[in-house]
Amino acid sequence: MLPADCSRRLVAELQGALDACAQRQLQLEQSLRVCRRLLQAWEPTGTWAWEPPPEPETNEEDPLPACIPSPQDLKELEFLTQALEKAVRVRRRITKAGERNKAPSLKSGSFVTSPGTTASTPPQPPGQAGGHASGTRPTKGLRQTTVPAKGRSERWLPSGQDRTRVGIGARAPRPGAGLRNQHMAPSAAPQAPEAFTLKEKGHLLRLPAAFRKAASQNLRLWVQLSSMQTSDSMDAAAAKTQFLQNMQTASGGSQPRFSAAEVEAEARRLRKACSLLRLRVRKELSAAPVDWMQEYRCLLTLEGLQAMVGQCLQRLQELRAAPRSCRPWRPSSCEWPCWTSRSTWKRCFWKRRWGCNRGLQR
Amino acid sequence: MRRRRVDPAAGARAGTLPEAIAALSRSLPSGPSPEIFRRAKFDRPDATSALWQLLFRVLSPLPAGSALASIALDVQARLVKSALCSQGYPRLALAQLPEDGSQGSRELLLALSWLLARGPVPEQMLARTRVPLGDEMTVCQCEALASLGPPAPHVETEGPVDVRHVQWLMGKLRFRWRQLVSSQQEQCALLSKIHLYTHGCHSDQSLGHLSVTEAEMLRDPEGGQQVSGAGAAQNLDLAYPKGLHFCTPGMGPRTFWNDLWLVCEQPGLLPGDWAAPLDPGGASACSLLFPLRVLLRTLEQENRRLEAVLAWRRTELVFWRWMDTVLGTCAPEAPAAASQPTFLPWVPECGDGELELVVRELQTLEEELREAAERRRVAWEAKARGCGRGPEWSATRRASRETVEKELGALQRCWEQDSGPAQAHGPHRLVRREDGAAGDRDLRAAELIRTLRSQEACLEAMLRQLQGQCRQELARLAGAVPGLIWIPPPGR
Numbered sequence: 001m002l003p004a005d006c007s008r009r010l011v012a013e014l015q016g017a018l019d020a021c022a023q024r025q026l027q028l029e030q031s032l033r034v035c036r037r038l039l040q041a042w043e044p045t046g047t048w049a050w051e052p053p054p055e056p057e058t059n060e061e062d063p064l065p066a067c068i069p070s071p072q073d074l075k076e077l078e079f080l081t082q083a084l085e086k087a088v089r090v091r092r093r094i095t096k097a098g099e100r101n102k103a104p105s106l107k108s109g110s111f112v113t114s115p116g117t118t119a120s121t122p123p124q125p126p127g128q129a130g131g132h133a134s135g136t137r138p139t140k141g142l143r144q145t146t147v148p149a150k151g152r153s154e155r156w157l158p159s160g161q162d163r164t165r166v167g168i169g170a171r172a173p174r175p176g177a178g179l180r181n182q183h184m185a186p187s188a189a190p191q192a193p194e195a196f197t198l199k200e201k202g203h204l205l206r207l208p209a210a211f212r213k214a215a216s217q218n219l220r221l222w223v224q225l226s227s228m229q230t231s232d233s234m235d236a237a238a239a240k241t242q243f244l245q246n247m248q249t250a251s252g253g254s255q256p257r258f259s260a261a262e263v264e265a266e267a268r269r270l271r272k273a274c275s276l277l278r279l280r281v282r283k284e285l286s287a288a289p290v291d292w293m294q295e296y297r298c299l300l301t302l303e304g305l306q307a308m309v310g311q312c313l314q315r316l317q318e319l320r321a322a323p324r325s326c327r328p329w330r331p332s333s334c335e336w337p338c339w340t341s342r343s344t345w346k347r348c349f350w351k352r353r354w355g356c357n358r359g360l361q362r
Numbered sequence: 363m364r365r366r367r368v369d370p371a372a373g374a375r376a377g378t379l380p381e382a383i384a385a386l387s388r389s390l391p392s393g394p395s396p397e398i399f400r401r402a403k404f405d406r407p408d409a410t411s412a413l414w415q416l417l418f419r420v421l422s423p424l425p426a427g428s429a430l431a432s433i434a435l436d437v438q439a440r441l442v443k444s445a446l447c448s449q450g451y452p453r454l455a456l457a458q459l460p461e462d463g464s465q466g467s468r469e470l471l472l473a474l475s476w477l478l479a480r481g482p483v484p485e486q487m488l489a490r491t492r493v494p495l496g497d498e499m500t501v502c503q504c505e506a507l508a509s510l511g512p513p514a515p516h517v518e519t520e521g522p523v524d525v526r527h528v529q530w531l532m533g534k535l536r537f538r539w540r541q542l543v544s545s546q547q548e549q550c551a552l553l554s555k556i557h558l559y560t561h562g563c564h565s566d567q568s569l570g571h572l573s574v575t576e577a578e579m580l581r582d583p584e585g586g587q588q589v590s591g592a593g594a595a596q597n598l599d600l601a602y603p604k605g606l607h608f609c610t611p612g613m614g615p616r617t618f619w620n621d622l623w624l625v626c627e628q629p630g631l632l633p634g635d636w637a638a639p640l641d642p643g644g645a646s647a648c649s650l651l652f653p654l655r656v657l658l659r660t661l662e663q664e665n666r667r668l669e670a671v672l673a674w675r676r677t678e679l680v681f682w683r684w685m686d687t688v689l690g691t692c693a694p695e696a697p698a699a700a701s702q703p704t705f706l707p708w709v710p711e712c713g714d715g716e717l718e719l720v721v722r723e724l725q726t727l728e729e730e731l732r733e734a735a736e737r738r739r740v741a742w743e744a745k746a747r748g749c750g751r752g753p754e755w756s757a758t759r760r761a762s763r764e765t766v767e768k769e770l771g772a773l774q775r776c777w778e779q780d781s782g783p784a785q786a787h788g789p790h791r792l793v794r795r796e797d798g799a800a801g802d803r804d805l806r807a808a809e810l811i812r813t814l815r816s817q818e819a820c821l822e823a824m825l826r827q828l829q830g831q832c833r834q835e836l837a838r839l840a841g842a843v844p845g846l847i848w849i850p851p852p853g854r
Contacts, residue, residue: 007523014531021538028545034578035552042581198577202559205572205580208654212565214661215495219566221668225485228675236675239682240479246686247476250694251452267717272777274720274727279824280773281727282831285734292745293762299738300766306731308774313724320717 042196266319273312281305379684382677388670389484391419391491402467403688411463413470414439420474420483421445436461446473455692468692475685484671493660496573496791497553557794569793583654622807623793 002010207215284302289295380396387393394412401409418438422445439461446456456473459466477483553574560572572580790805833850840848 001522002525002528004522007528010528011523011531014528014535017535018531018538021535021542025538025542025545028542028549031574032545032549032552035549035556035574038556038574038577038581039552198556198559202556202572202577203562205560205563205577207563207565207572207576207580208583210658211579211654211661214658214665216566217665218661218668221665221672225668225672225675228672229482233679236679236682239679243475243682243685243689244479246689247472248452250689250692251454267720269777271720273774274723275824276773276776278723278727279827279831281731283827285730286834292742293758295738295742295745296759297762297766299735299742300763301770302731302735302738304766304770306728306735308770309724309728309731313721313728316717316721316724320721 039198042198263319266315270312270316270319273308277305277309277312378677379680382674382681385670385673385677386478386484386681389488389667389674390416391487391667392416398467399471402471403691405465405468407463407465407467409467410465410470411435413467413474414442414463417442417446417470417474417477420477420487435463439463442473451476468688472685472689472692475682475688479682484667484674488664488667488671492664493657494791495575496569496793497575499790499792553792554794557792561794568795569791570795571793573791579654579657623795623804 001007281302284298284305287294287298289298383396383399387396387399392415394409394416398409398412402413414435415438418433418441421442439459443457443459443461451473453469453472453476456466456469459469556574556577557571560577561570564570564572564576792807836850837848840846
């Protein structure tokens with residue numbers, strides 16, 4: 001059986017490490033889920049109704065005022081989409097067998113998924129996109145259609161088409177938004193290739209323009225701030241030190257007290273010193289000098305170590321004698337954790353909450 | 363913004379006072395209006411509560427959230443007092459203020475200025491609430507240490523503990539470490555793929571590829587899909603993306619780390635200014651991802667705050683001159699003398715225990731050393747008398763002395779400079795790029811891994827040394843008891 005005090009510390013430390021591991025594992029798993037989902041085929045999100053989506057969703061994205069498409073347009077689109085769907089269905093029946101044999105790794109950068117390996121199937125119309133899920137995804141009514149012979153998904157290309165707003169590279173723009181955007185006239189049918197995978201089309205993604213603008217401005221401002229700091233005006237710095245000194249003298253002129261952070265840092269250094277010294281002392285004491293020179297050196301080392309230990313003890317005594325109110329403390333009457341120094345606030349707080357004594361010697 | 367009568371002399375300098383104060387209040391989160399500052403100079407009571415709350419926001423290391431807002435004013439006041447005290451705030455008048463917010467606004471204004479003079483407070487607060495756009499990783503260990511969450515309430519073992527229990531816990535810990543390692547390896551592999559596939563599409567040339575946050579935003583701009591199905595889209599916790607950054611350098615396929623750079627995200631903050639915010643388990647709590655509009659809104663807010671901080675830095679000189687006058691209107695305080703503020707409810711226990719331990723150890727060491735050194739000195743003097751004297755004798759002695767001094771000096775440096783070369787603090791963004799344009803604060807992942815590995819080797823050597831010493835000690839103790847057979851456990 002281990003003695004009570006050090007065993008409590010051991011158990012508390014081990015338990016703390018176990019909890020930290022568990023927490024980190026949770027976080028890792030969460031981010032793993034996100035990453036895995038990113039690498040799979042991207043699902044269409046949200047509702048894809050034909051009616052224009054509610055205003056707030058696309059306000060920032062669409063600079064053009066919302067204009068509700070006329071029923072006429074809607075009907076025409078409906079017809080067109082139905083025709084396209086039929087075409088797709090026909091084609092899919094033809095190419096279903098070939099699709100399955102197709103090698104999963106498609107040439108990135110090419111929309112045209114040419115099944116080089118399957119000679120039996122007729123040449124695919126360009127834009128029979130994303131072979132991965134084509135055989136398996138049912139077309140959901142009006143909403144999704146595979147790209148017909150167009151072969152281009154305008155939303156991905158940062159082309160001259162001025163669709164930067166809606167070109168967010170995600171699933172095809174909502175048909176409503178597409179309708180709104182007058183540039184879409186030439187290709188009226190909504191483009192919605194079946195499965196978008198990062199692997200094939202990842203490098204064609206484009207961040208939305210508003211985001212790009214905000215992010216670049218953000219970076220520029222941070223850089224400006226940094227350059228301003230490094231070439232900081234001497235006046236401001238001098239004014240600040242002057243002010244601090246005035247504060248000091250106005251409050252009685254006592255010498256500046258140590259902050260808890262400094263005390264903590266010094267204590268940490270001294271702890272490290274203690275362990276290093278102890279190691280060295282053991283080494284020296286267990287060494288067996290062979291000749292007089294080694295003996296002499298050993299003696300000198302021991303005396304030197306003795307002096308160093310004395311110095312450390314002296315500094316420690318100074319720390320302990322530091323004014324009480326500048327040391328880490330624990331509020332006794334309120335429930336909130338104190339934060340005076342990073343490592344000690346946790347002990348205070350959790351002792352309060354859980355009544356256990358993590359790592360403290362009693 | 364209120365325009366006061368501007369003193370022409372003051373206007374000739376950089377900016378005017380109202381501008382400076384307005385910039386300051388814009389740069390602080392939920393900063394009080396400039397009017398509050400003016401009222402505080404005249405010690406008006408109606409400015410007090412706003413200043414208490416601001417100080418609380420500044421001093422509390424916890425991320426801003428609804429939890430903070432629900433704390434009562436007097437509790438906030440008490441915590442502010444204690445925090446200031448522990449930072450070494452010189453003025454005693456603050457500690458004597460009533461906590462109900464009825465008076466003392468001038469003191470609070472002085473306290474705020476004291477904090478502003480000591481460090482880049484607006485920048486630090488901005489850094490705390492930053493939205494990380496990239497795949498983040500922290501280089502230093504501070505945040506890892508600080509992120510230890512609450513221990514589960516377990517039965518406190520009062521009595522002595524069986525060593526087998528400890529061994530069992532140790533085994534459990536090793537198993538969890540292995541699990542973590544394999545998860546991190548998978549994470550590295552996935553990240554590597556994502557970076558590779560999205561190469562070439564980022565608008566920012568120096569970055570070159572998308573991060574997980576950006577890709578996720580593109581995939582799901584509405585943010586409607588959730589990771590673990592946890593409720594409605596109400597509380598978008600800004601702390602969530604921090605959970606996306608879980609890599610440990612060195613884990614995972616080597617190819618992952620080869621071309622990887624760690625880009626310093628906030629060149630505005632010097633390493634010393636960084637105060638890693640405490641985040642007790644916050645990152646794992648919320649599982650929602652960012653809809654595009656929220657991200658945009660947050661970015662724009664941050665841009666506004668950054669502009670305000672820049673304006674503040676340009677005009678702060680006027681503010682400090684003004685604060686000197688404010689200080690002048692206060693009566694000078696009597697020196698503190700031996701009286702410590704007794705009304706603060708402090709209990710000096712934290713940290714004391716550890717210091718005591720160290721003191722005791724050092725004292726034992728000192729005793730031991732004193733004994734051994736004396737003994738050896740006597741023996742050596744006796745031996746030395748027997749040998750002859752000569753010039754080479756004293757030369758060798760001097761040489762030995764110098765060697766010993768050098769060794770001991772190196773030993774002392776080991777703990778004097780505690781963190782070696784200035785290790786960058788704060789989160790860095792993982793960017794894959796070939797050798798090329800790199801900012802001066804950017805780090806190469808490969809070099810970082812090398813440094814960490816050498817640190818690891820040092821620590822391991824120390825561990826082995828300690829284990830060896832323990833074994834020797836045990837053997838000695840066991841040998842002292844006749845008839846006892848000591849079978850040491852197989853070395854690992």
